[in-house]
Amino acid sequence: MERFGTLSFGHYGPLGGGRELSAADSMLQAIDLAQGMDELGVNGVYFRVHHFARQQASPMPLLAAIAARTERIEMGTGVVDMRYENPLHLAEDAAAVDLISGxxxxLGVSRGSPESVVRGYEAFGYTGSTDPRGADLAREHFARFLEAIEGKGMAELDASSPFGGRGMARIEPYSPGLRSRIWWGAGNRDSAEWAGRAGVNLMSSTLLTEDRGLPFDELQAQQIRAFRDAxxxxxxxxxxxxxxxxxxxxITTAEDELYFGGRQDGDGVGMIDGMRSTFGKTYAGTPDKLVEQLLRDAAIHEADTLMLTIPSQLGVEFNLRLVAAFAEHVAPSLGWRPTRSSAE
Structure with missing residues (x-):
């Protein structure tokens, strides 16, 4: 494991006890948390994207704000649902954030995860899918998006315009290195192999839409190896x-024990989106126990980057302490070194 960061679902809403976390609170706290993690030397901060839900739905303004407040940390998504995206507009936004951040x-993208609405992408104006989950739309939009960020001509120049010329115009702004920093969120081996053939990086989450009778980490490790082979x-x-x-x-404090004690569980298998799926386990325990368990996780051995899902609703101070504990007591035993060491 060369790098680690956090993956936030960005939930907001009622917290109980008369407390409410607003959308503004969620975004502003995400910026503060990213700045704190940048100072810790953590490698990345990533956000889930969900539409029609009290979560992050429009990540580019948030990522631009984080870029302006940080120096080293990578920022991104896990993942943008391409069914909902205008590929050329996304290409412009992504290039702008990439340039602002240096x-x-x-940018993690894919078909997206199960939704709380029926074919929500159609409400955004993207119709005509022949797939019950809209996978064809996602692949079509993704192909167009890749062409745009590669700098290919997307529209014919108007020779009669004083601002035009001849040939094809590319999307602006253009960020030359962005193509190498695109990730595909793959839910099974087939989509991982497809991502490998397409030449994009691989994001694999704690849910795989397949069940081969193997422990989750071994199933995921096979997925990663199949991706690299492709x-x-x-x-x-x-x-x-x-x-x-x-x-x-x-778990390093009594407060941690209150929230996470007894949370350790095993892999799960169930139906999601009409597919039999495998869910990864939750790890909770003292740092020495975590190191012992994580060293046996086959997929963590295969991947170069680990994303920790964090309880962002618990606030900046709590999550910074959680991340700092992982960075100090667990991550070094898995091979990680903070980014600030090389900078200094």
Missing amino acids: GRLA WREAGHPGEPRTSVSRSIFP
């Missing part, structure tokens, strides 16, 4: 990046 955007067979240069996400809670 090339620190890690990448090499397609002839892409260099080594792709791969990430996995985990729910990991170091």
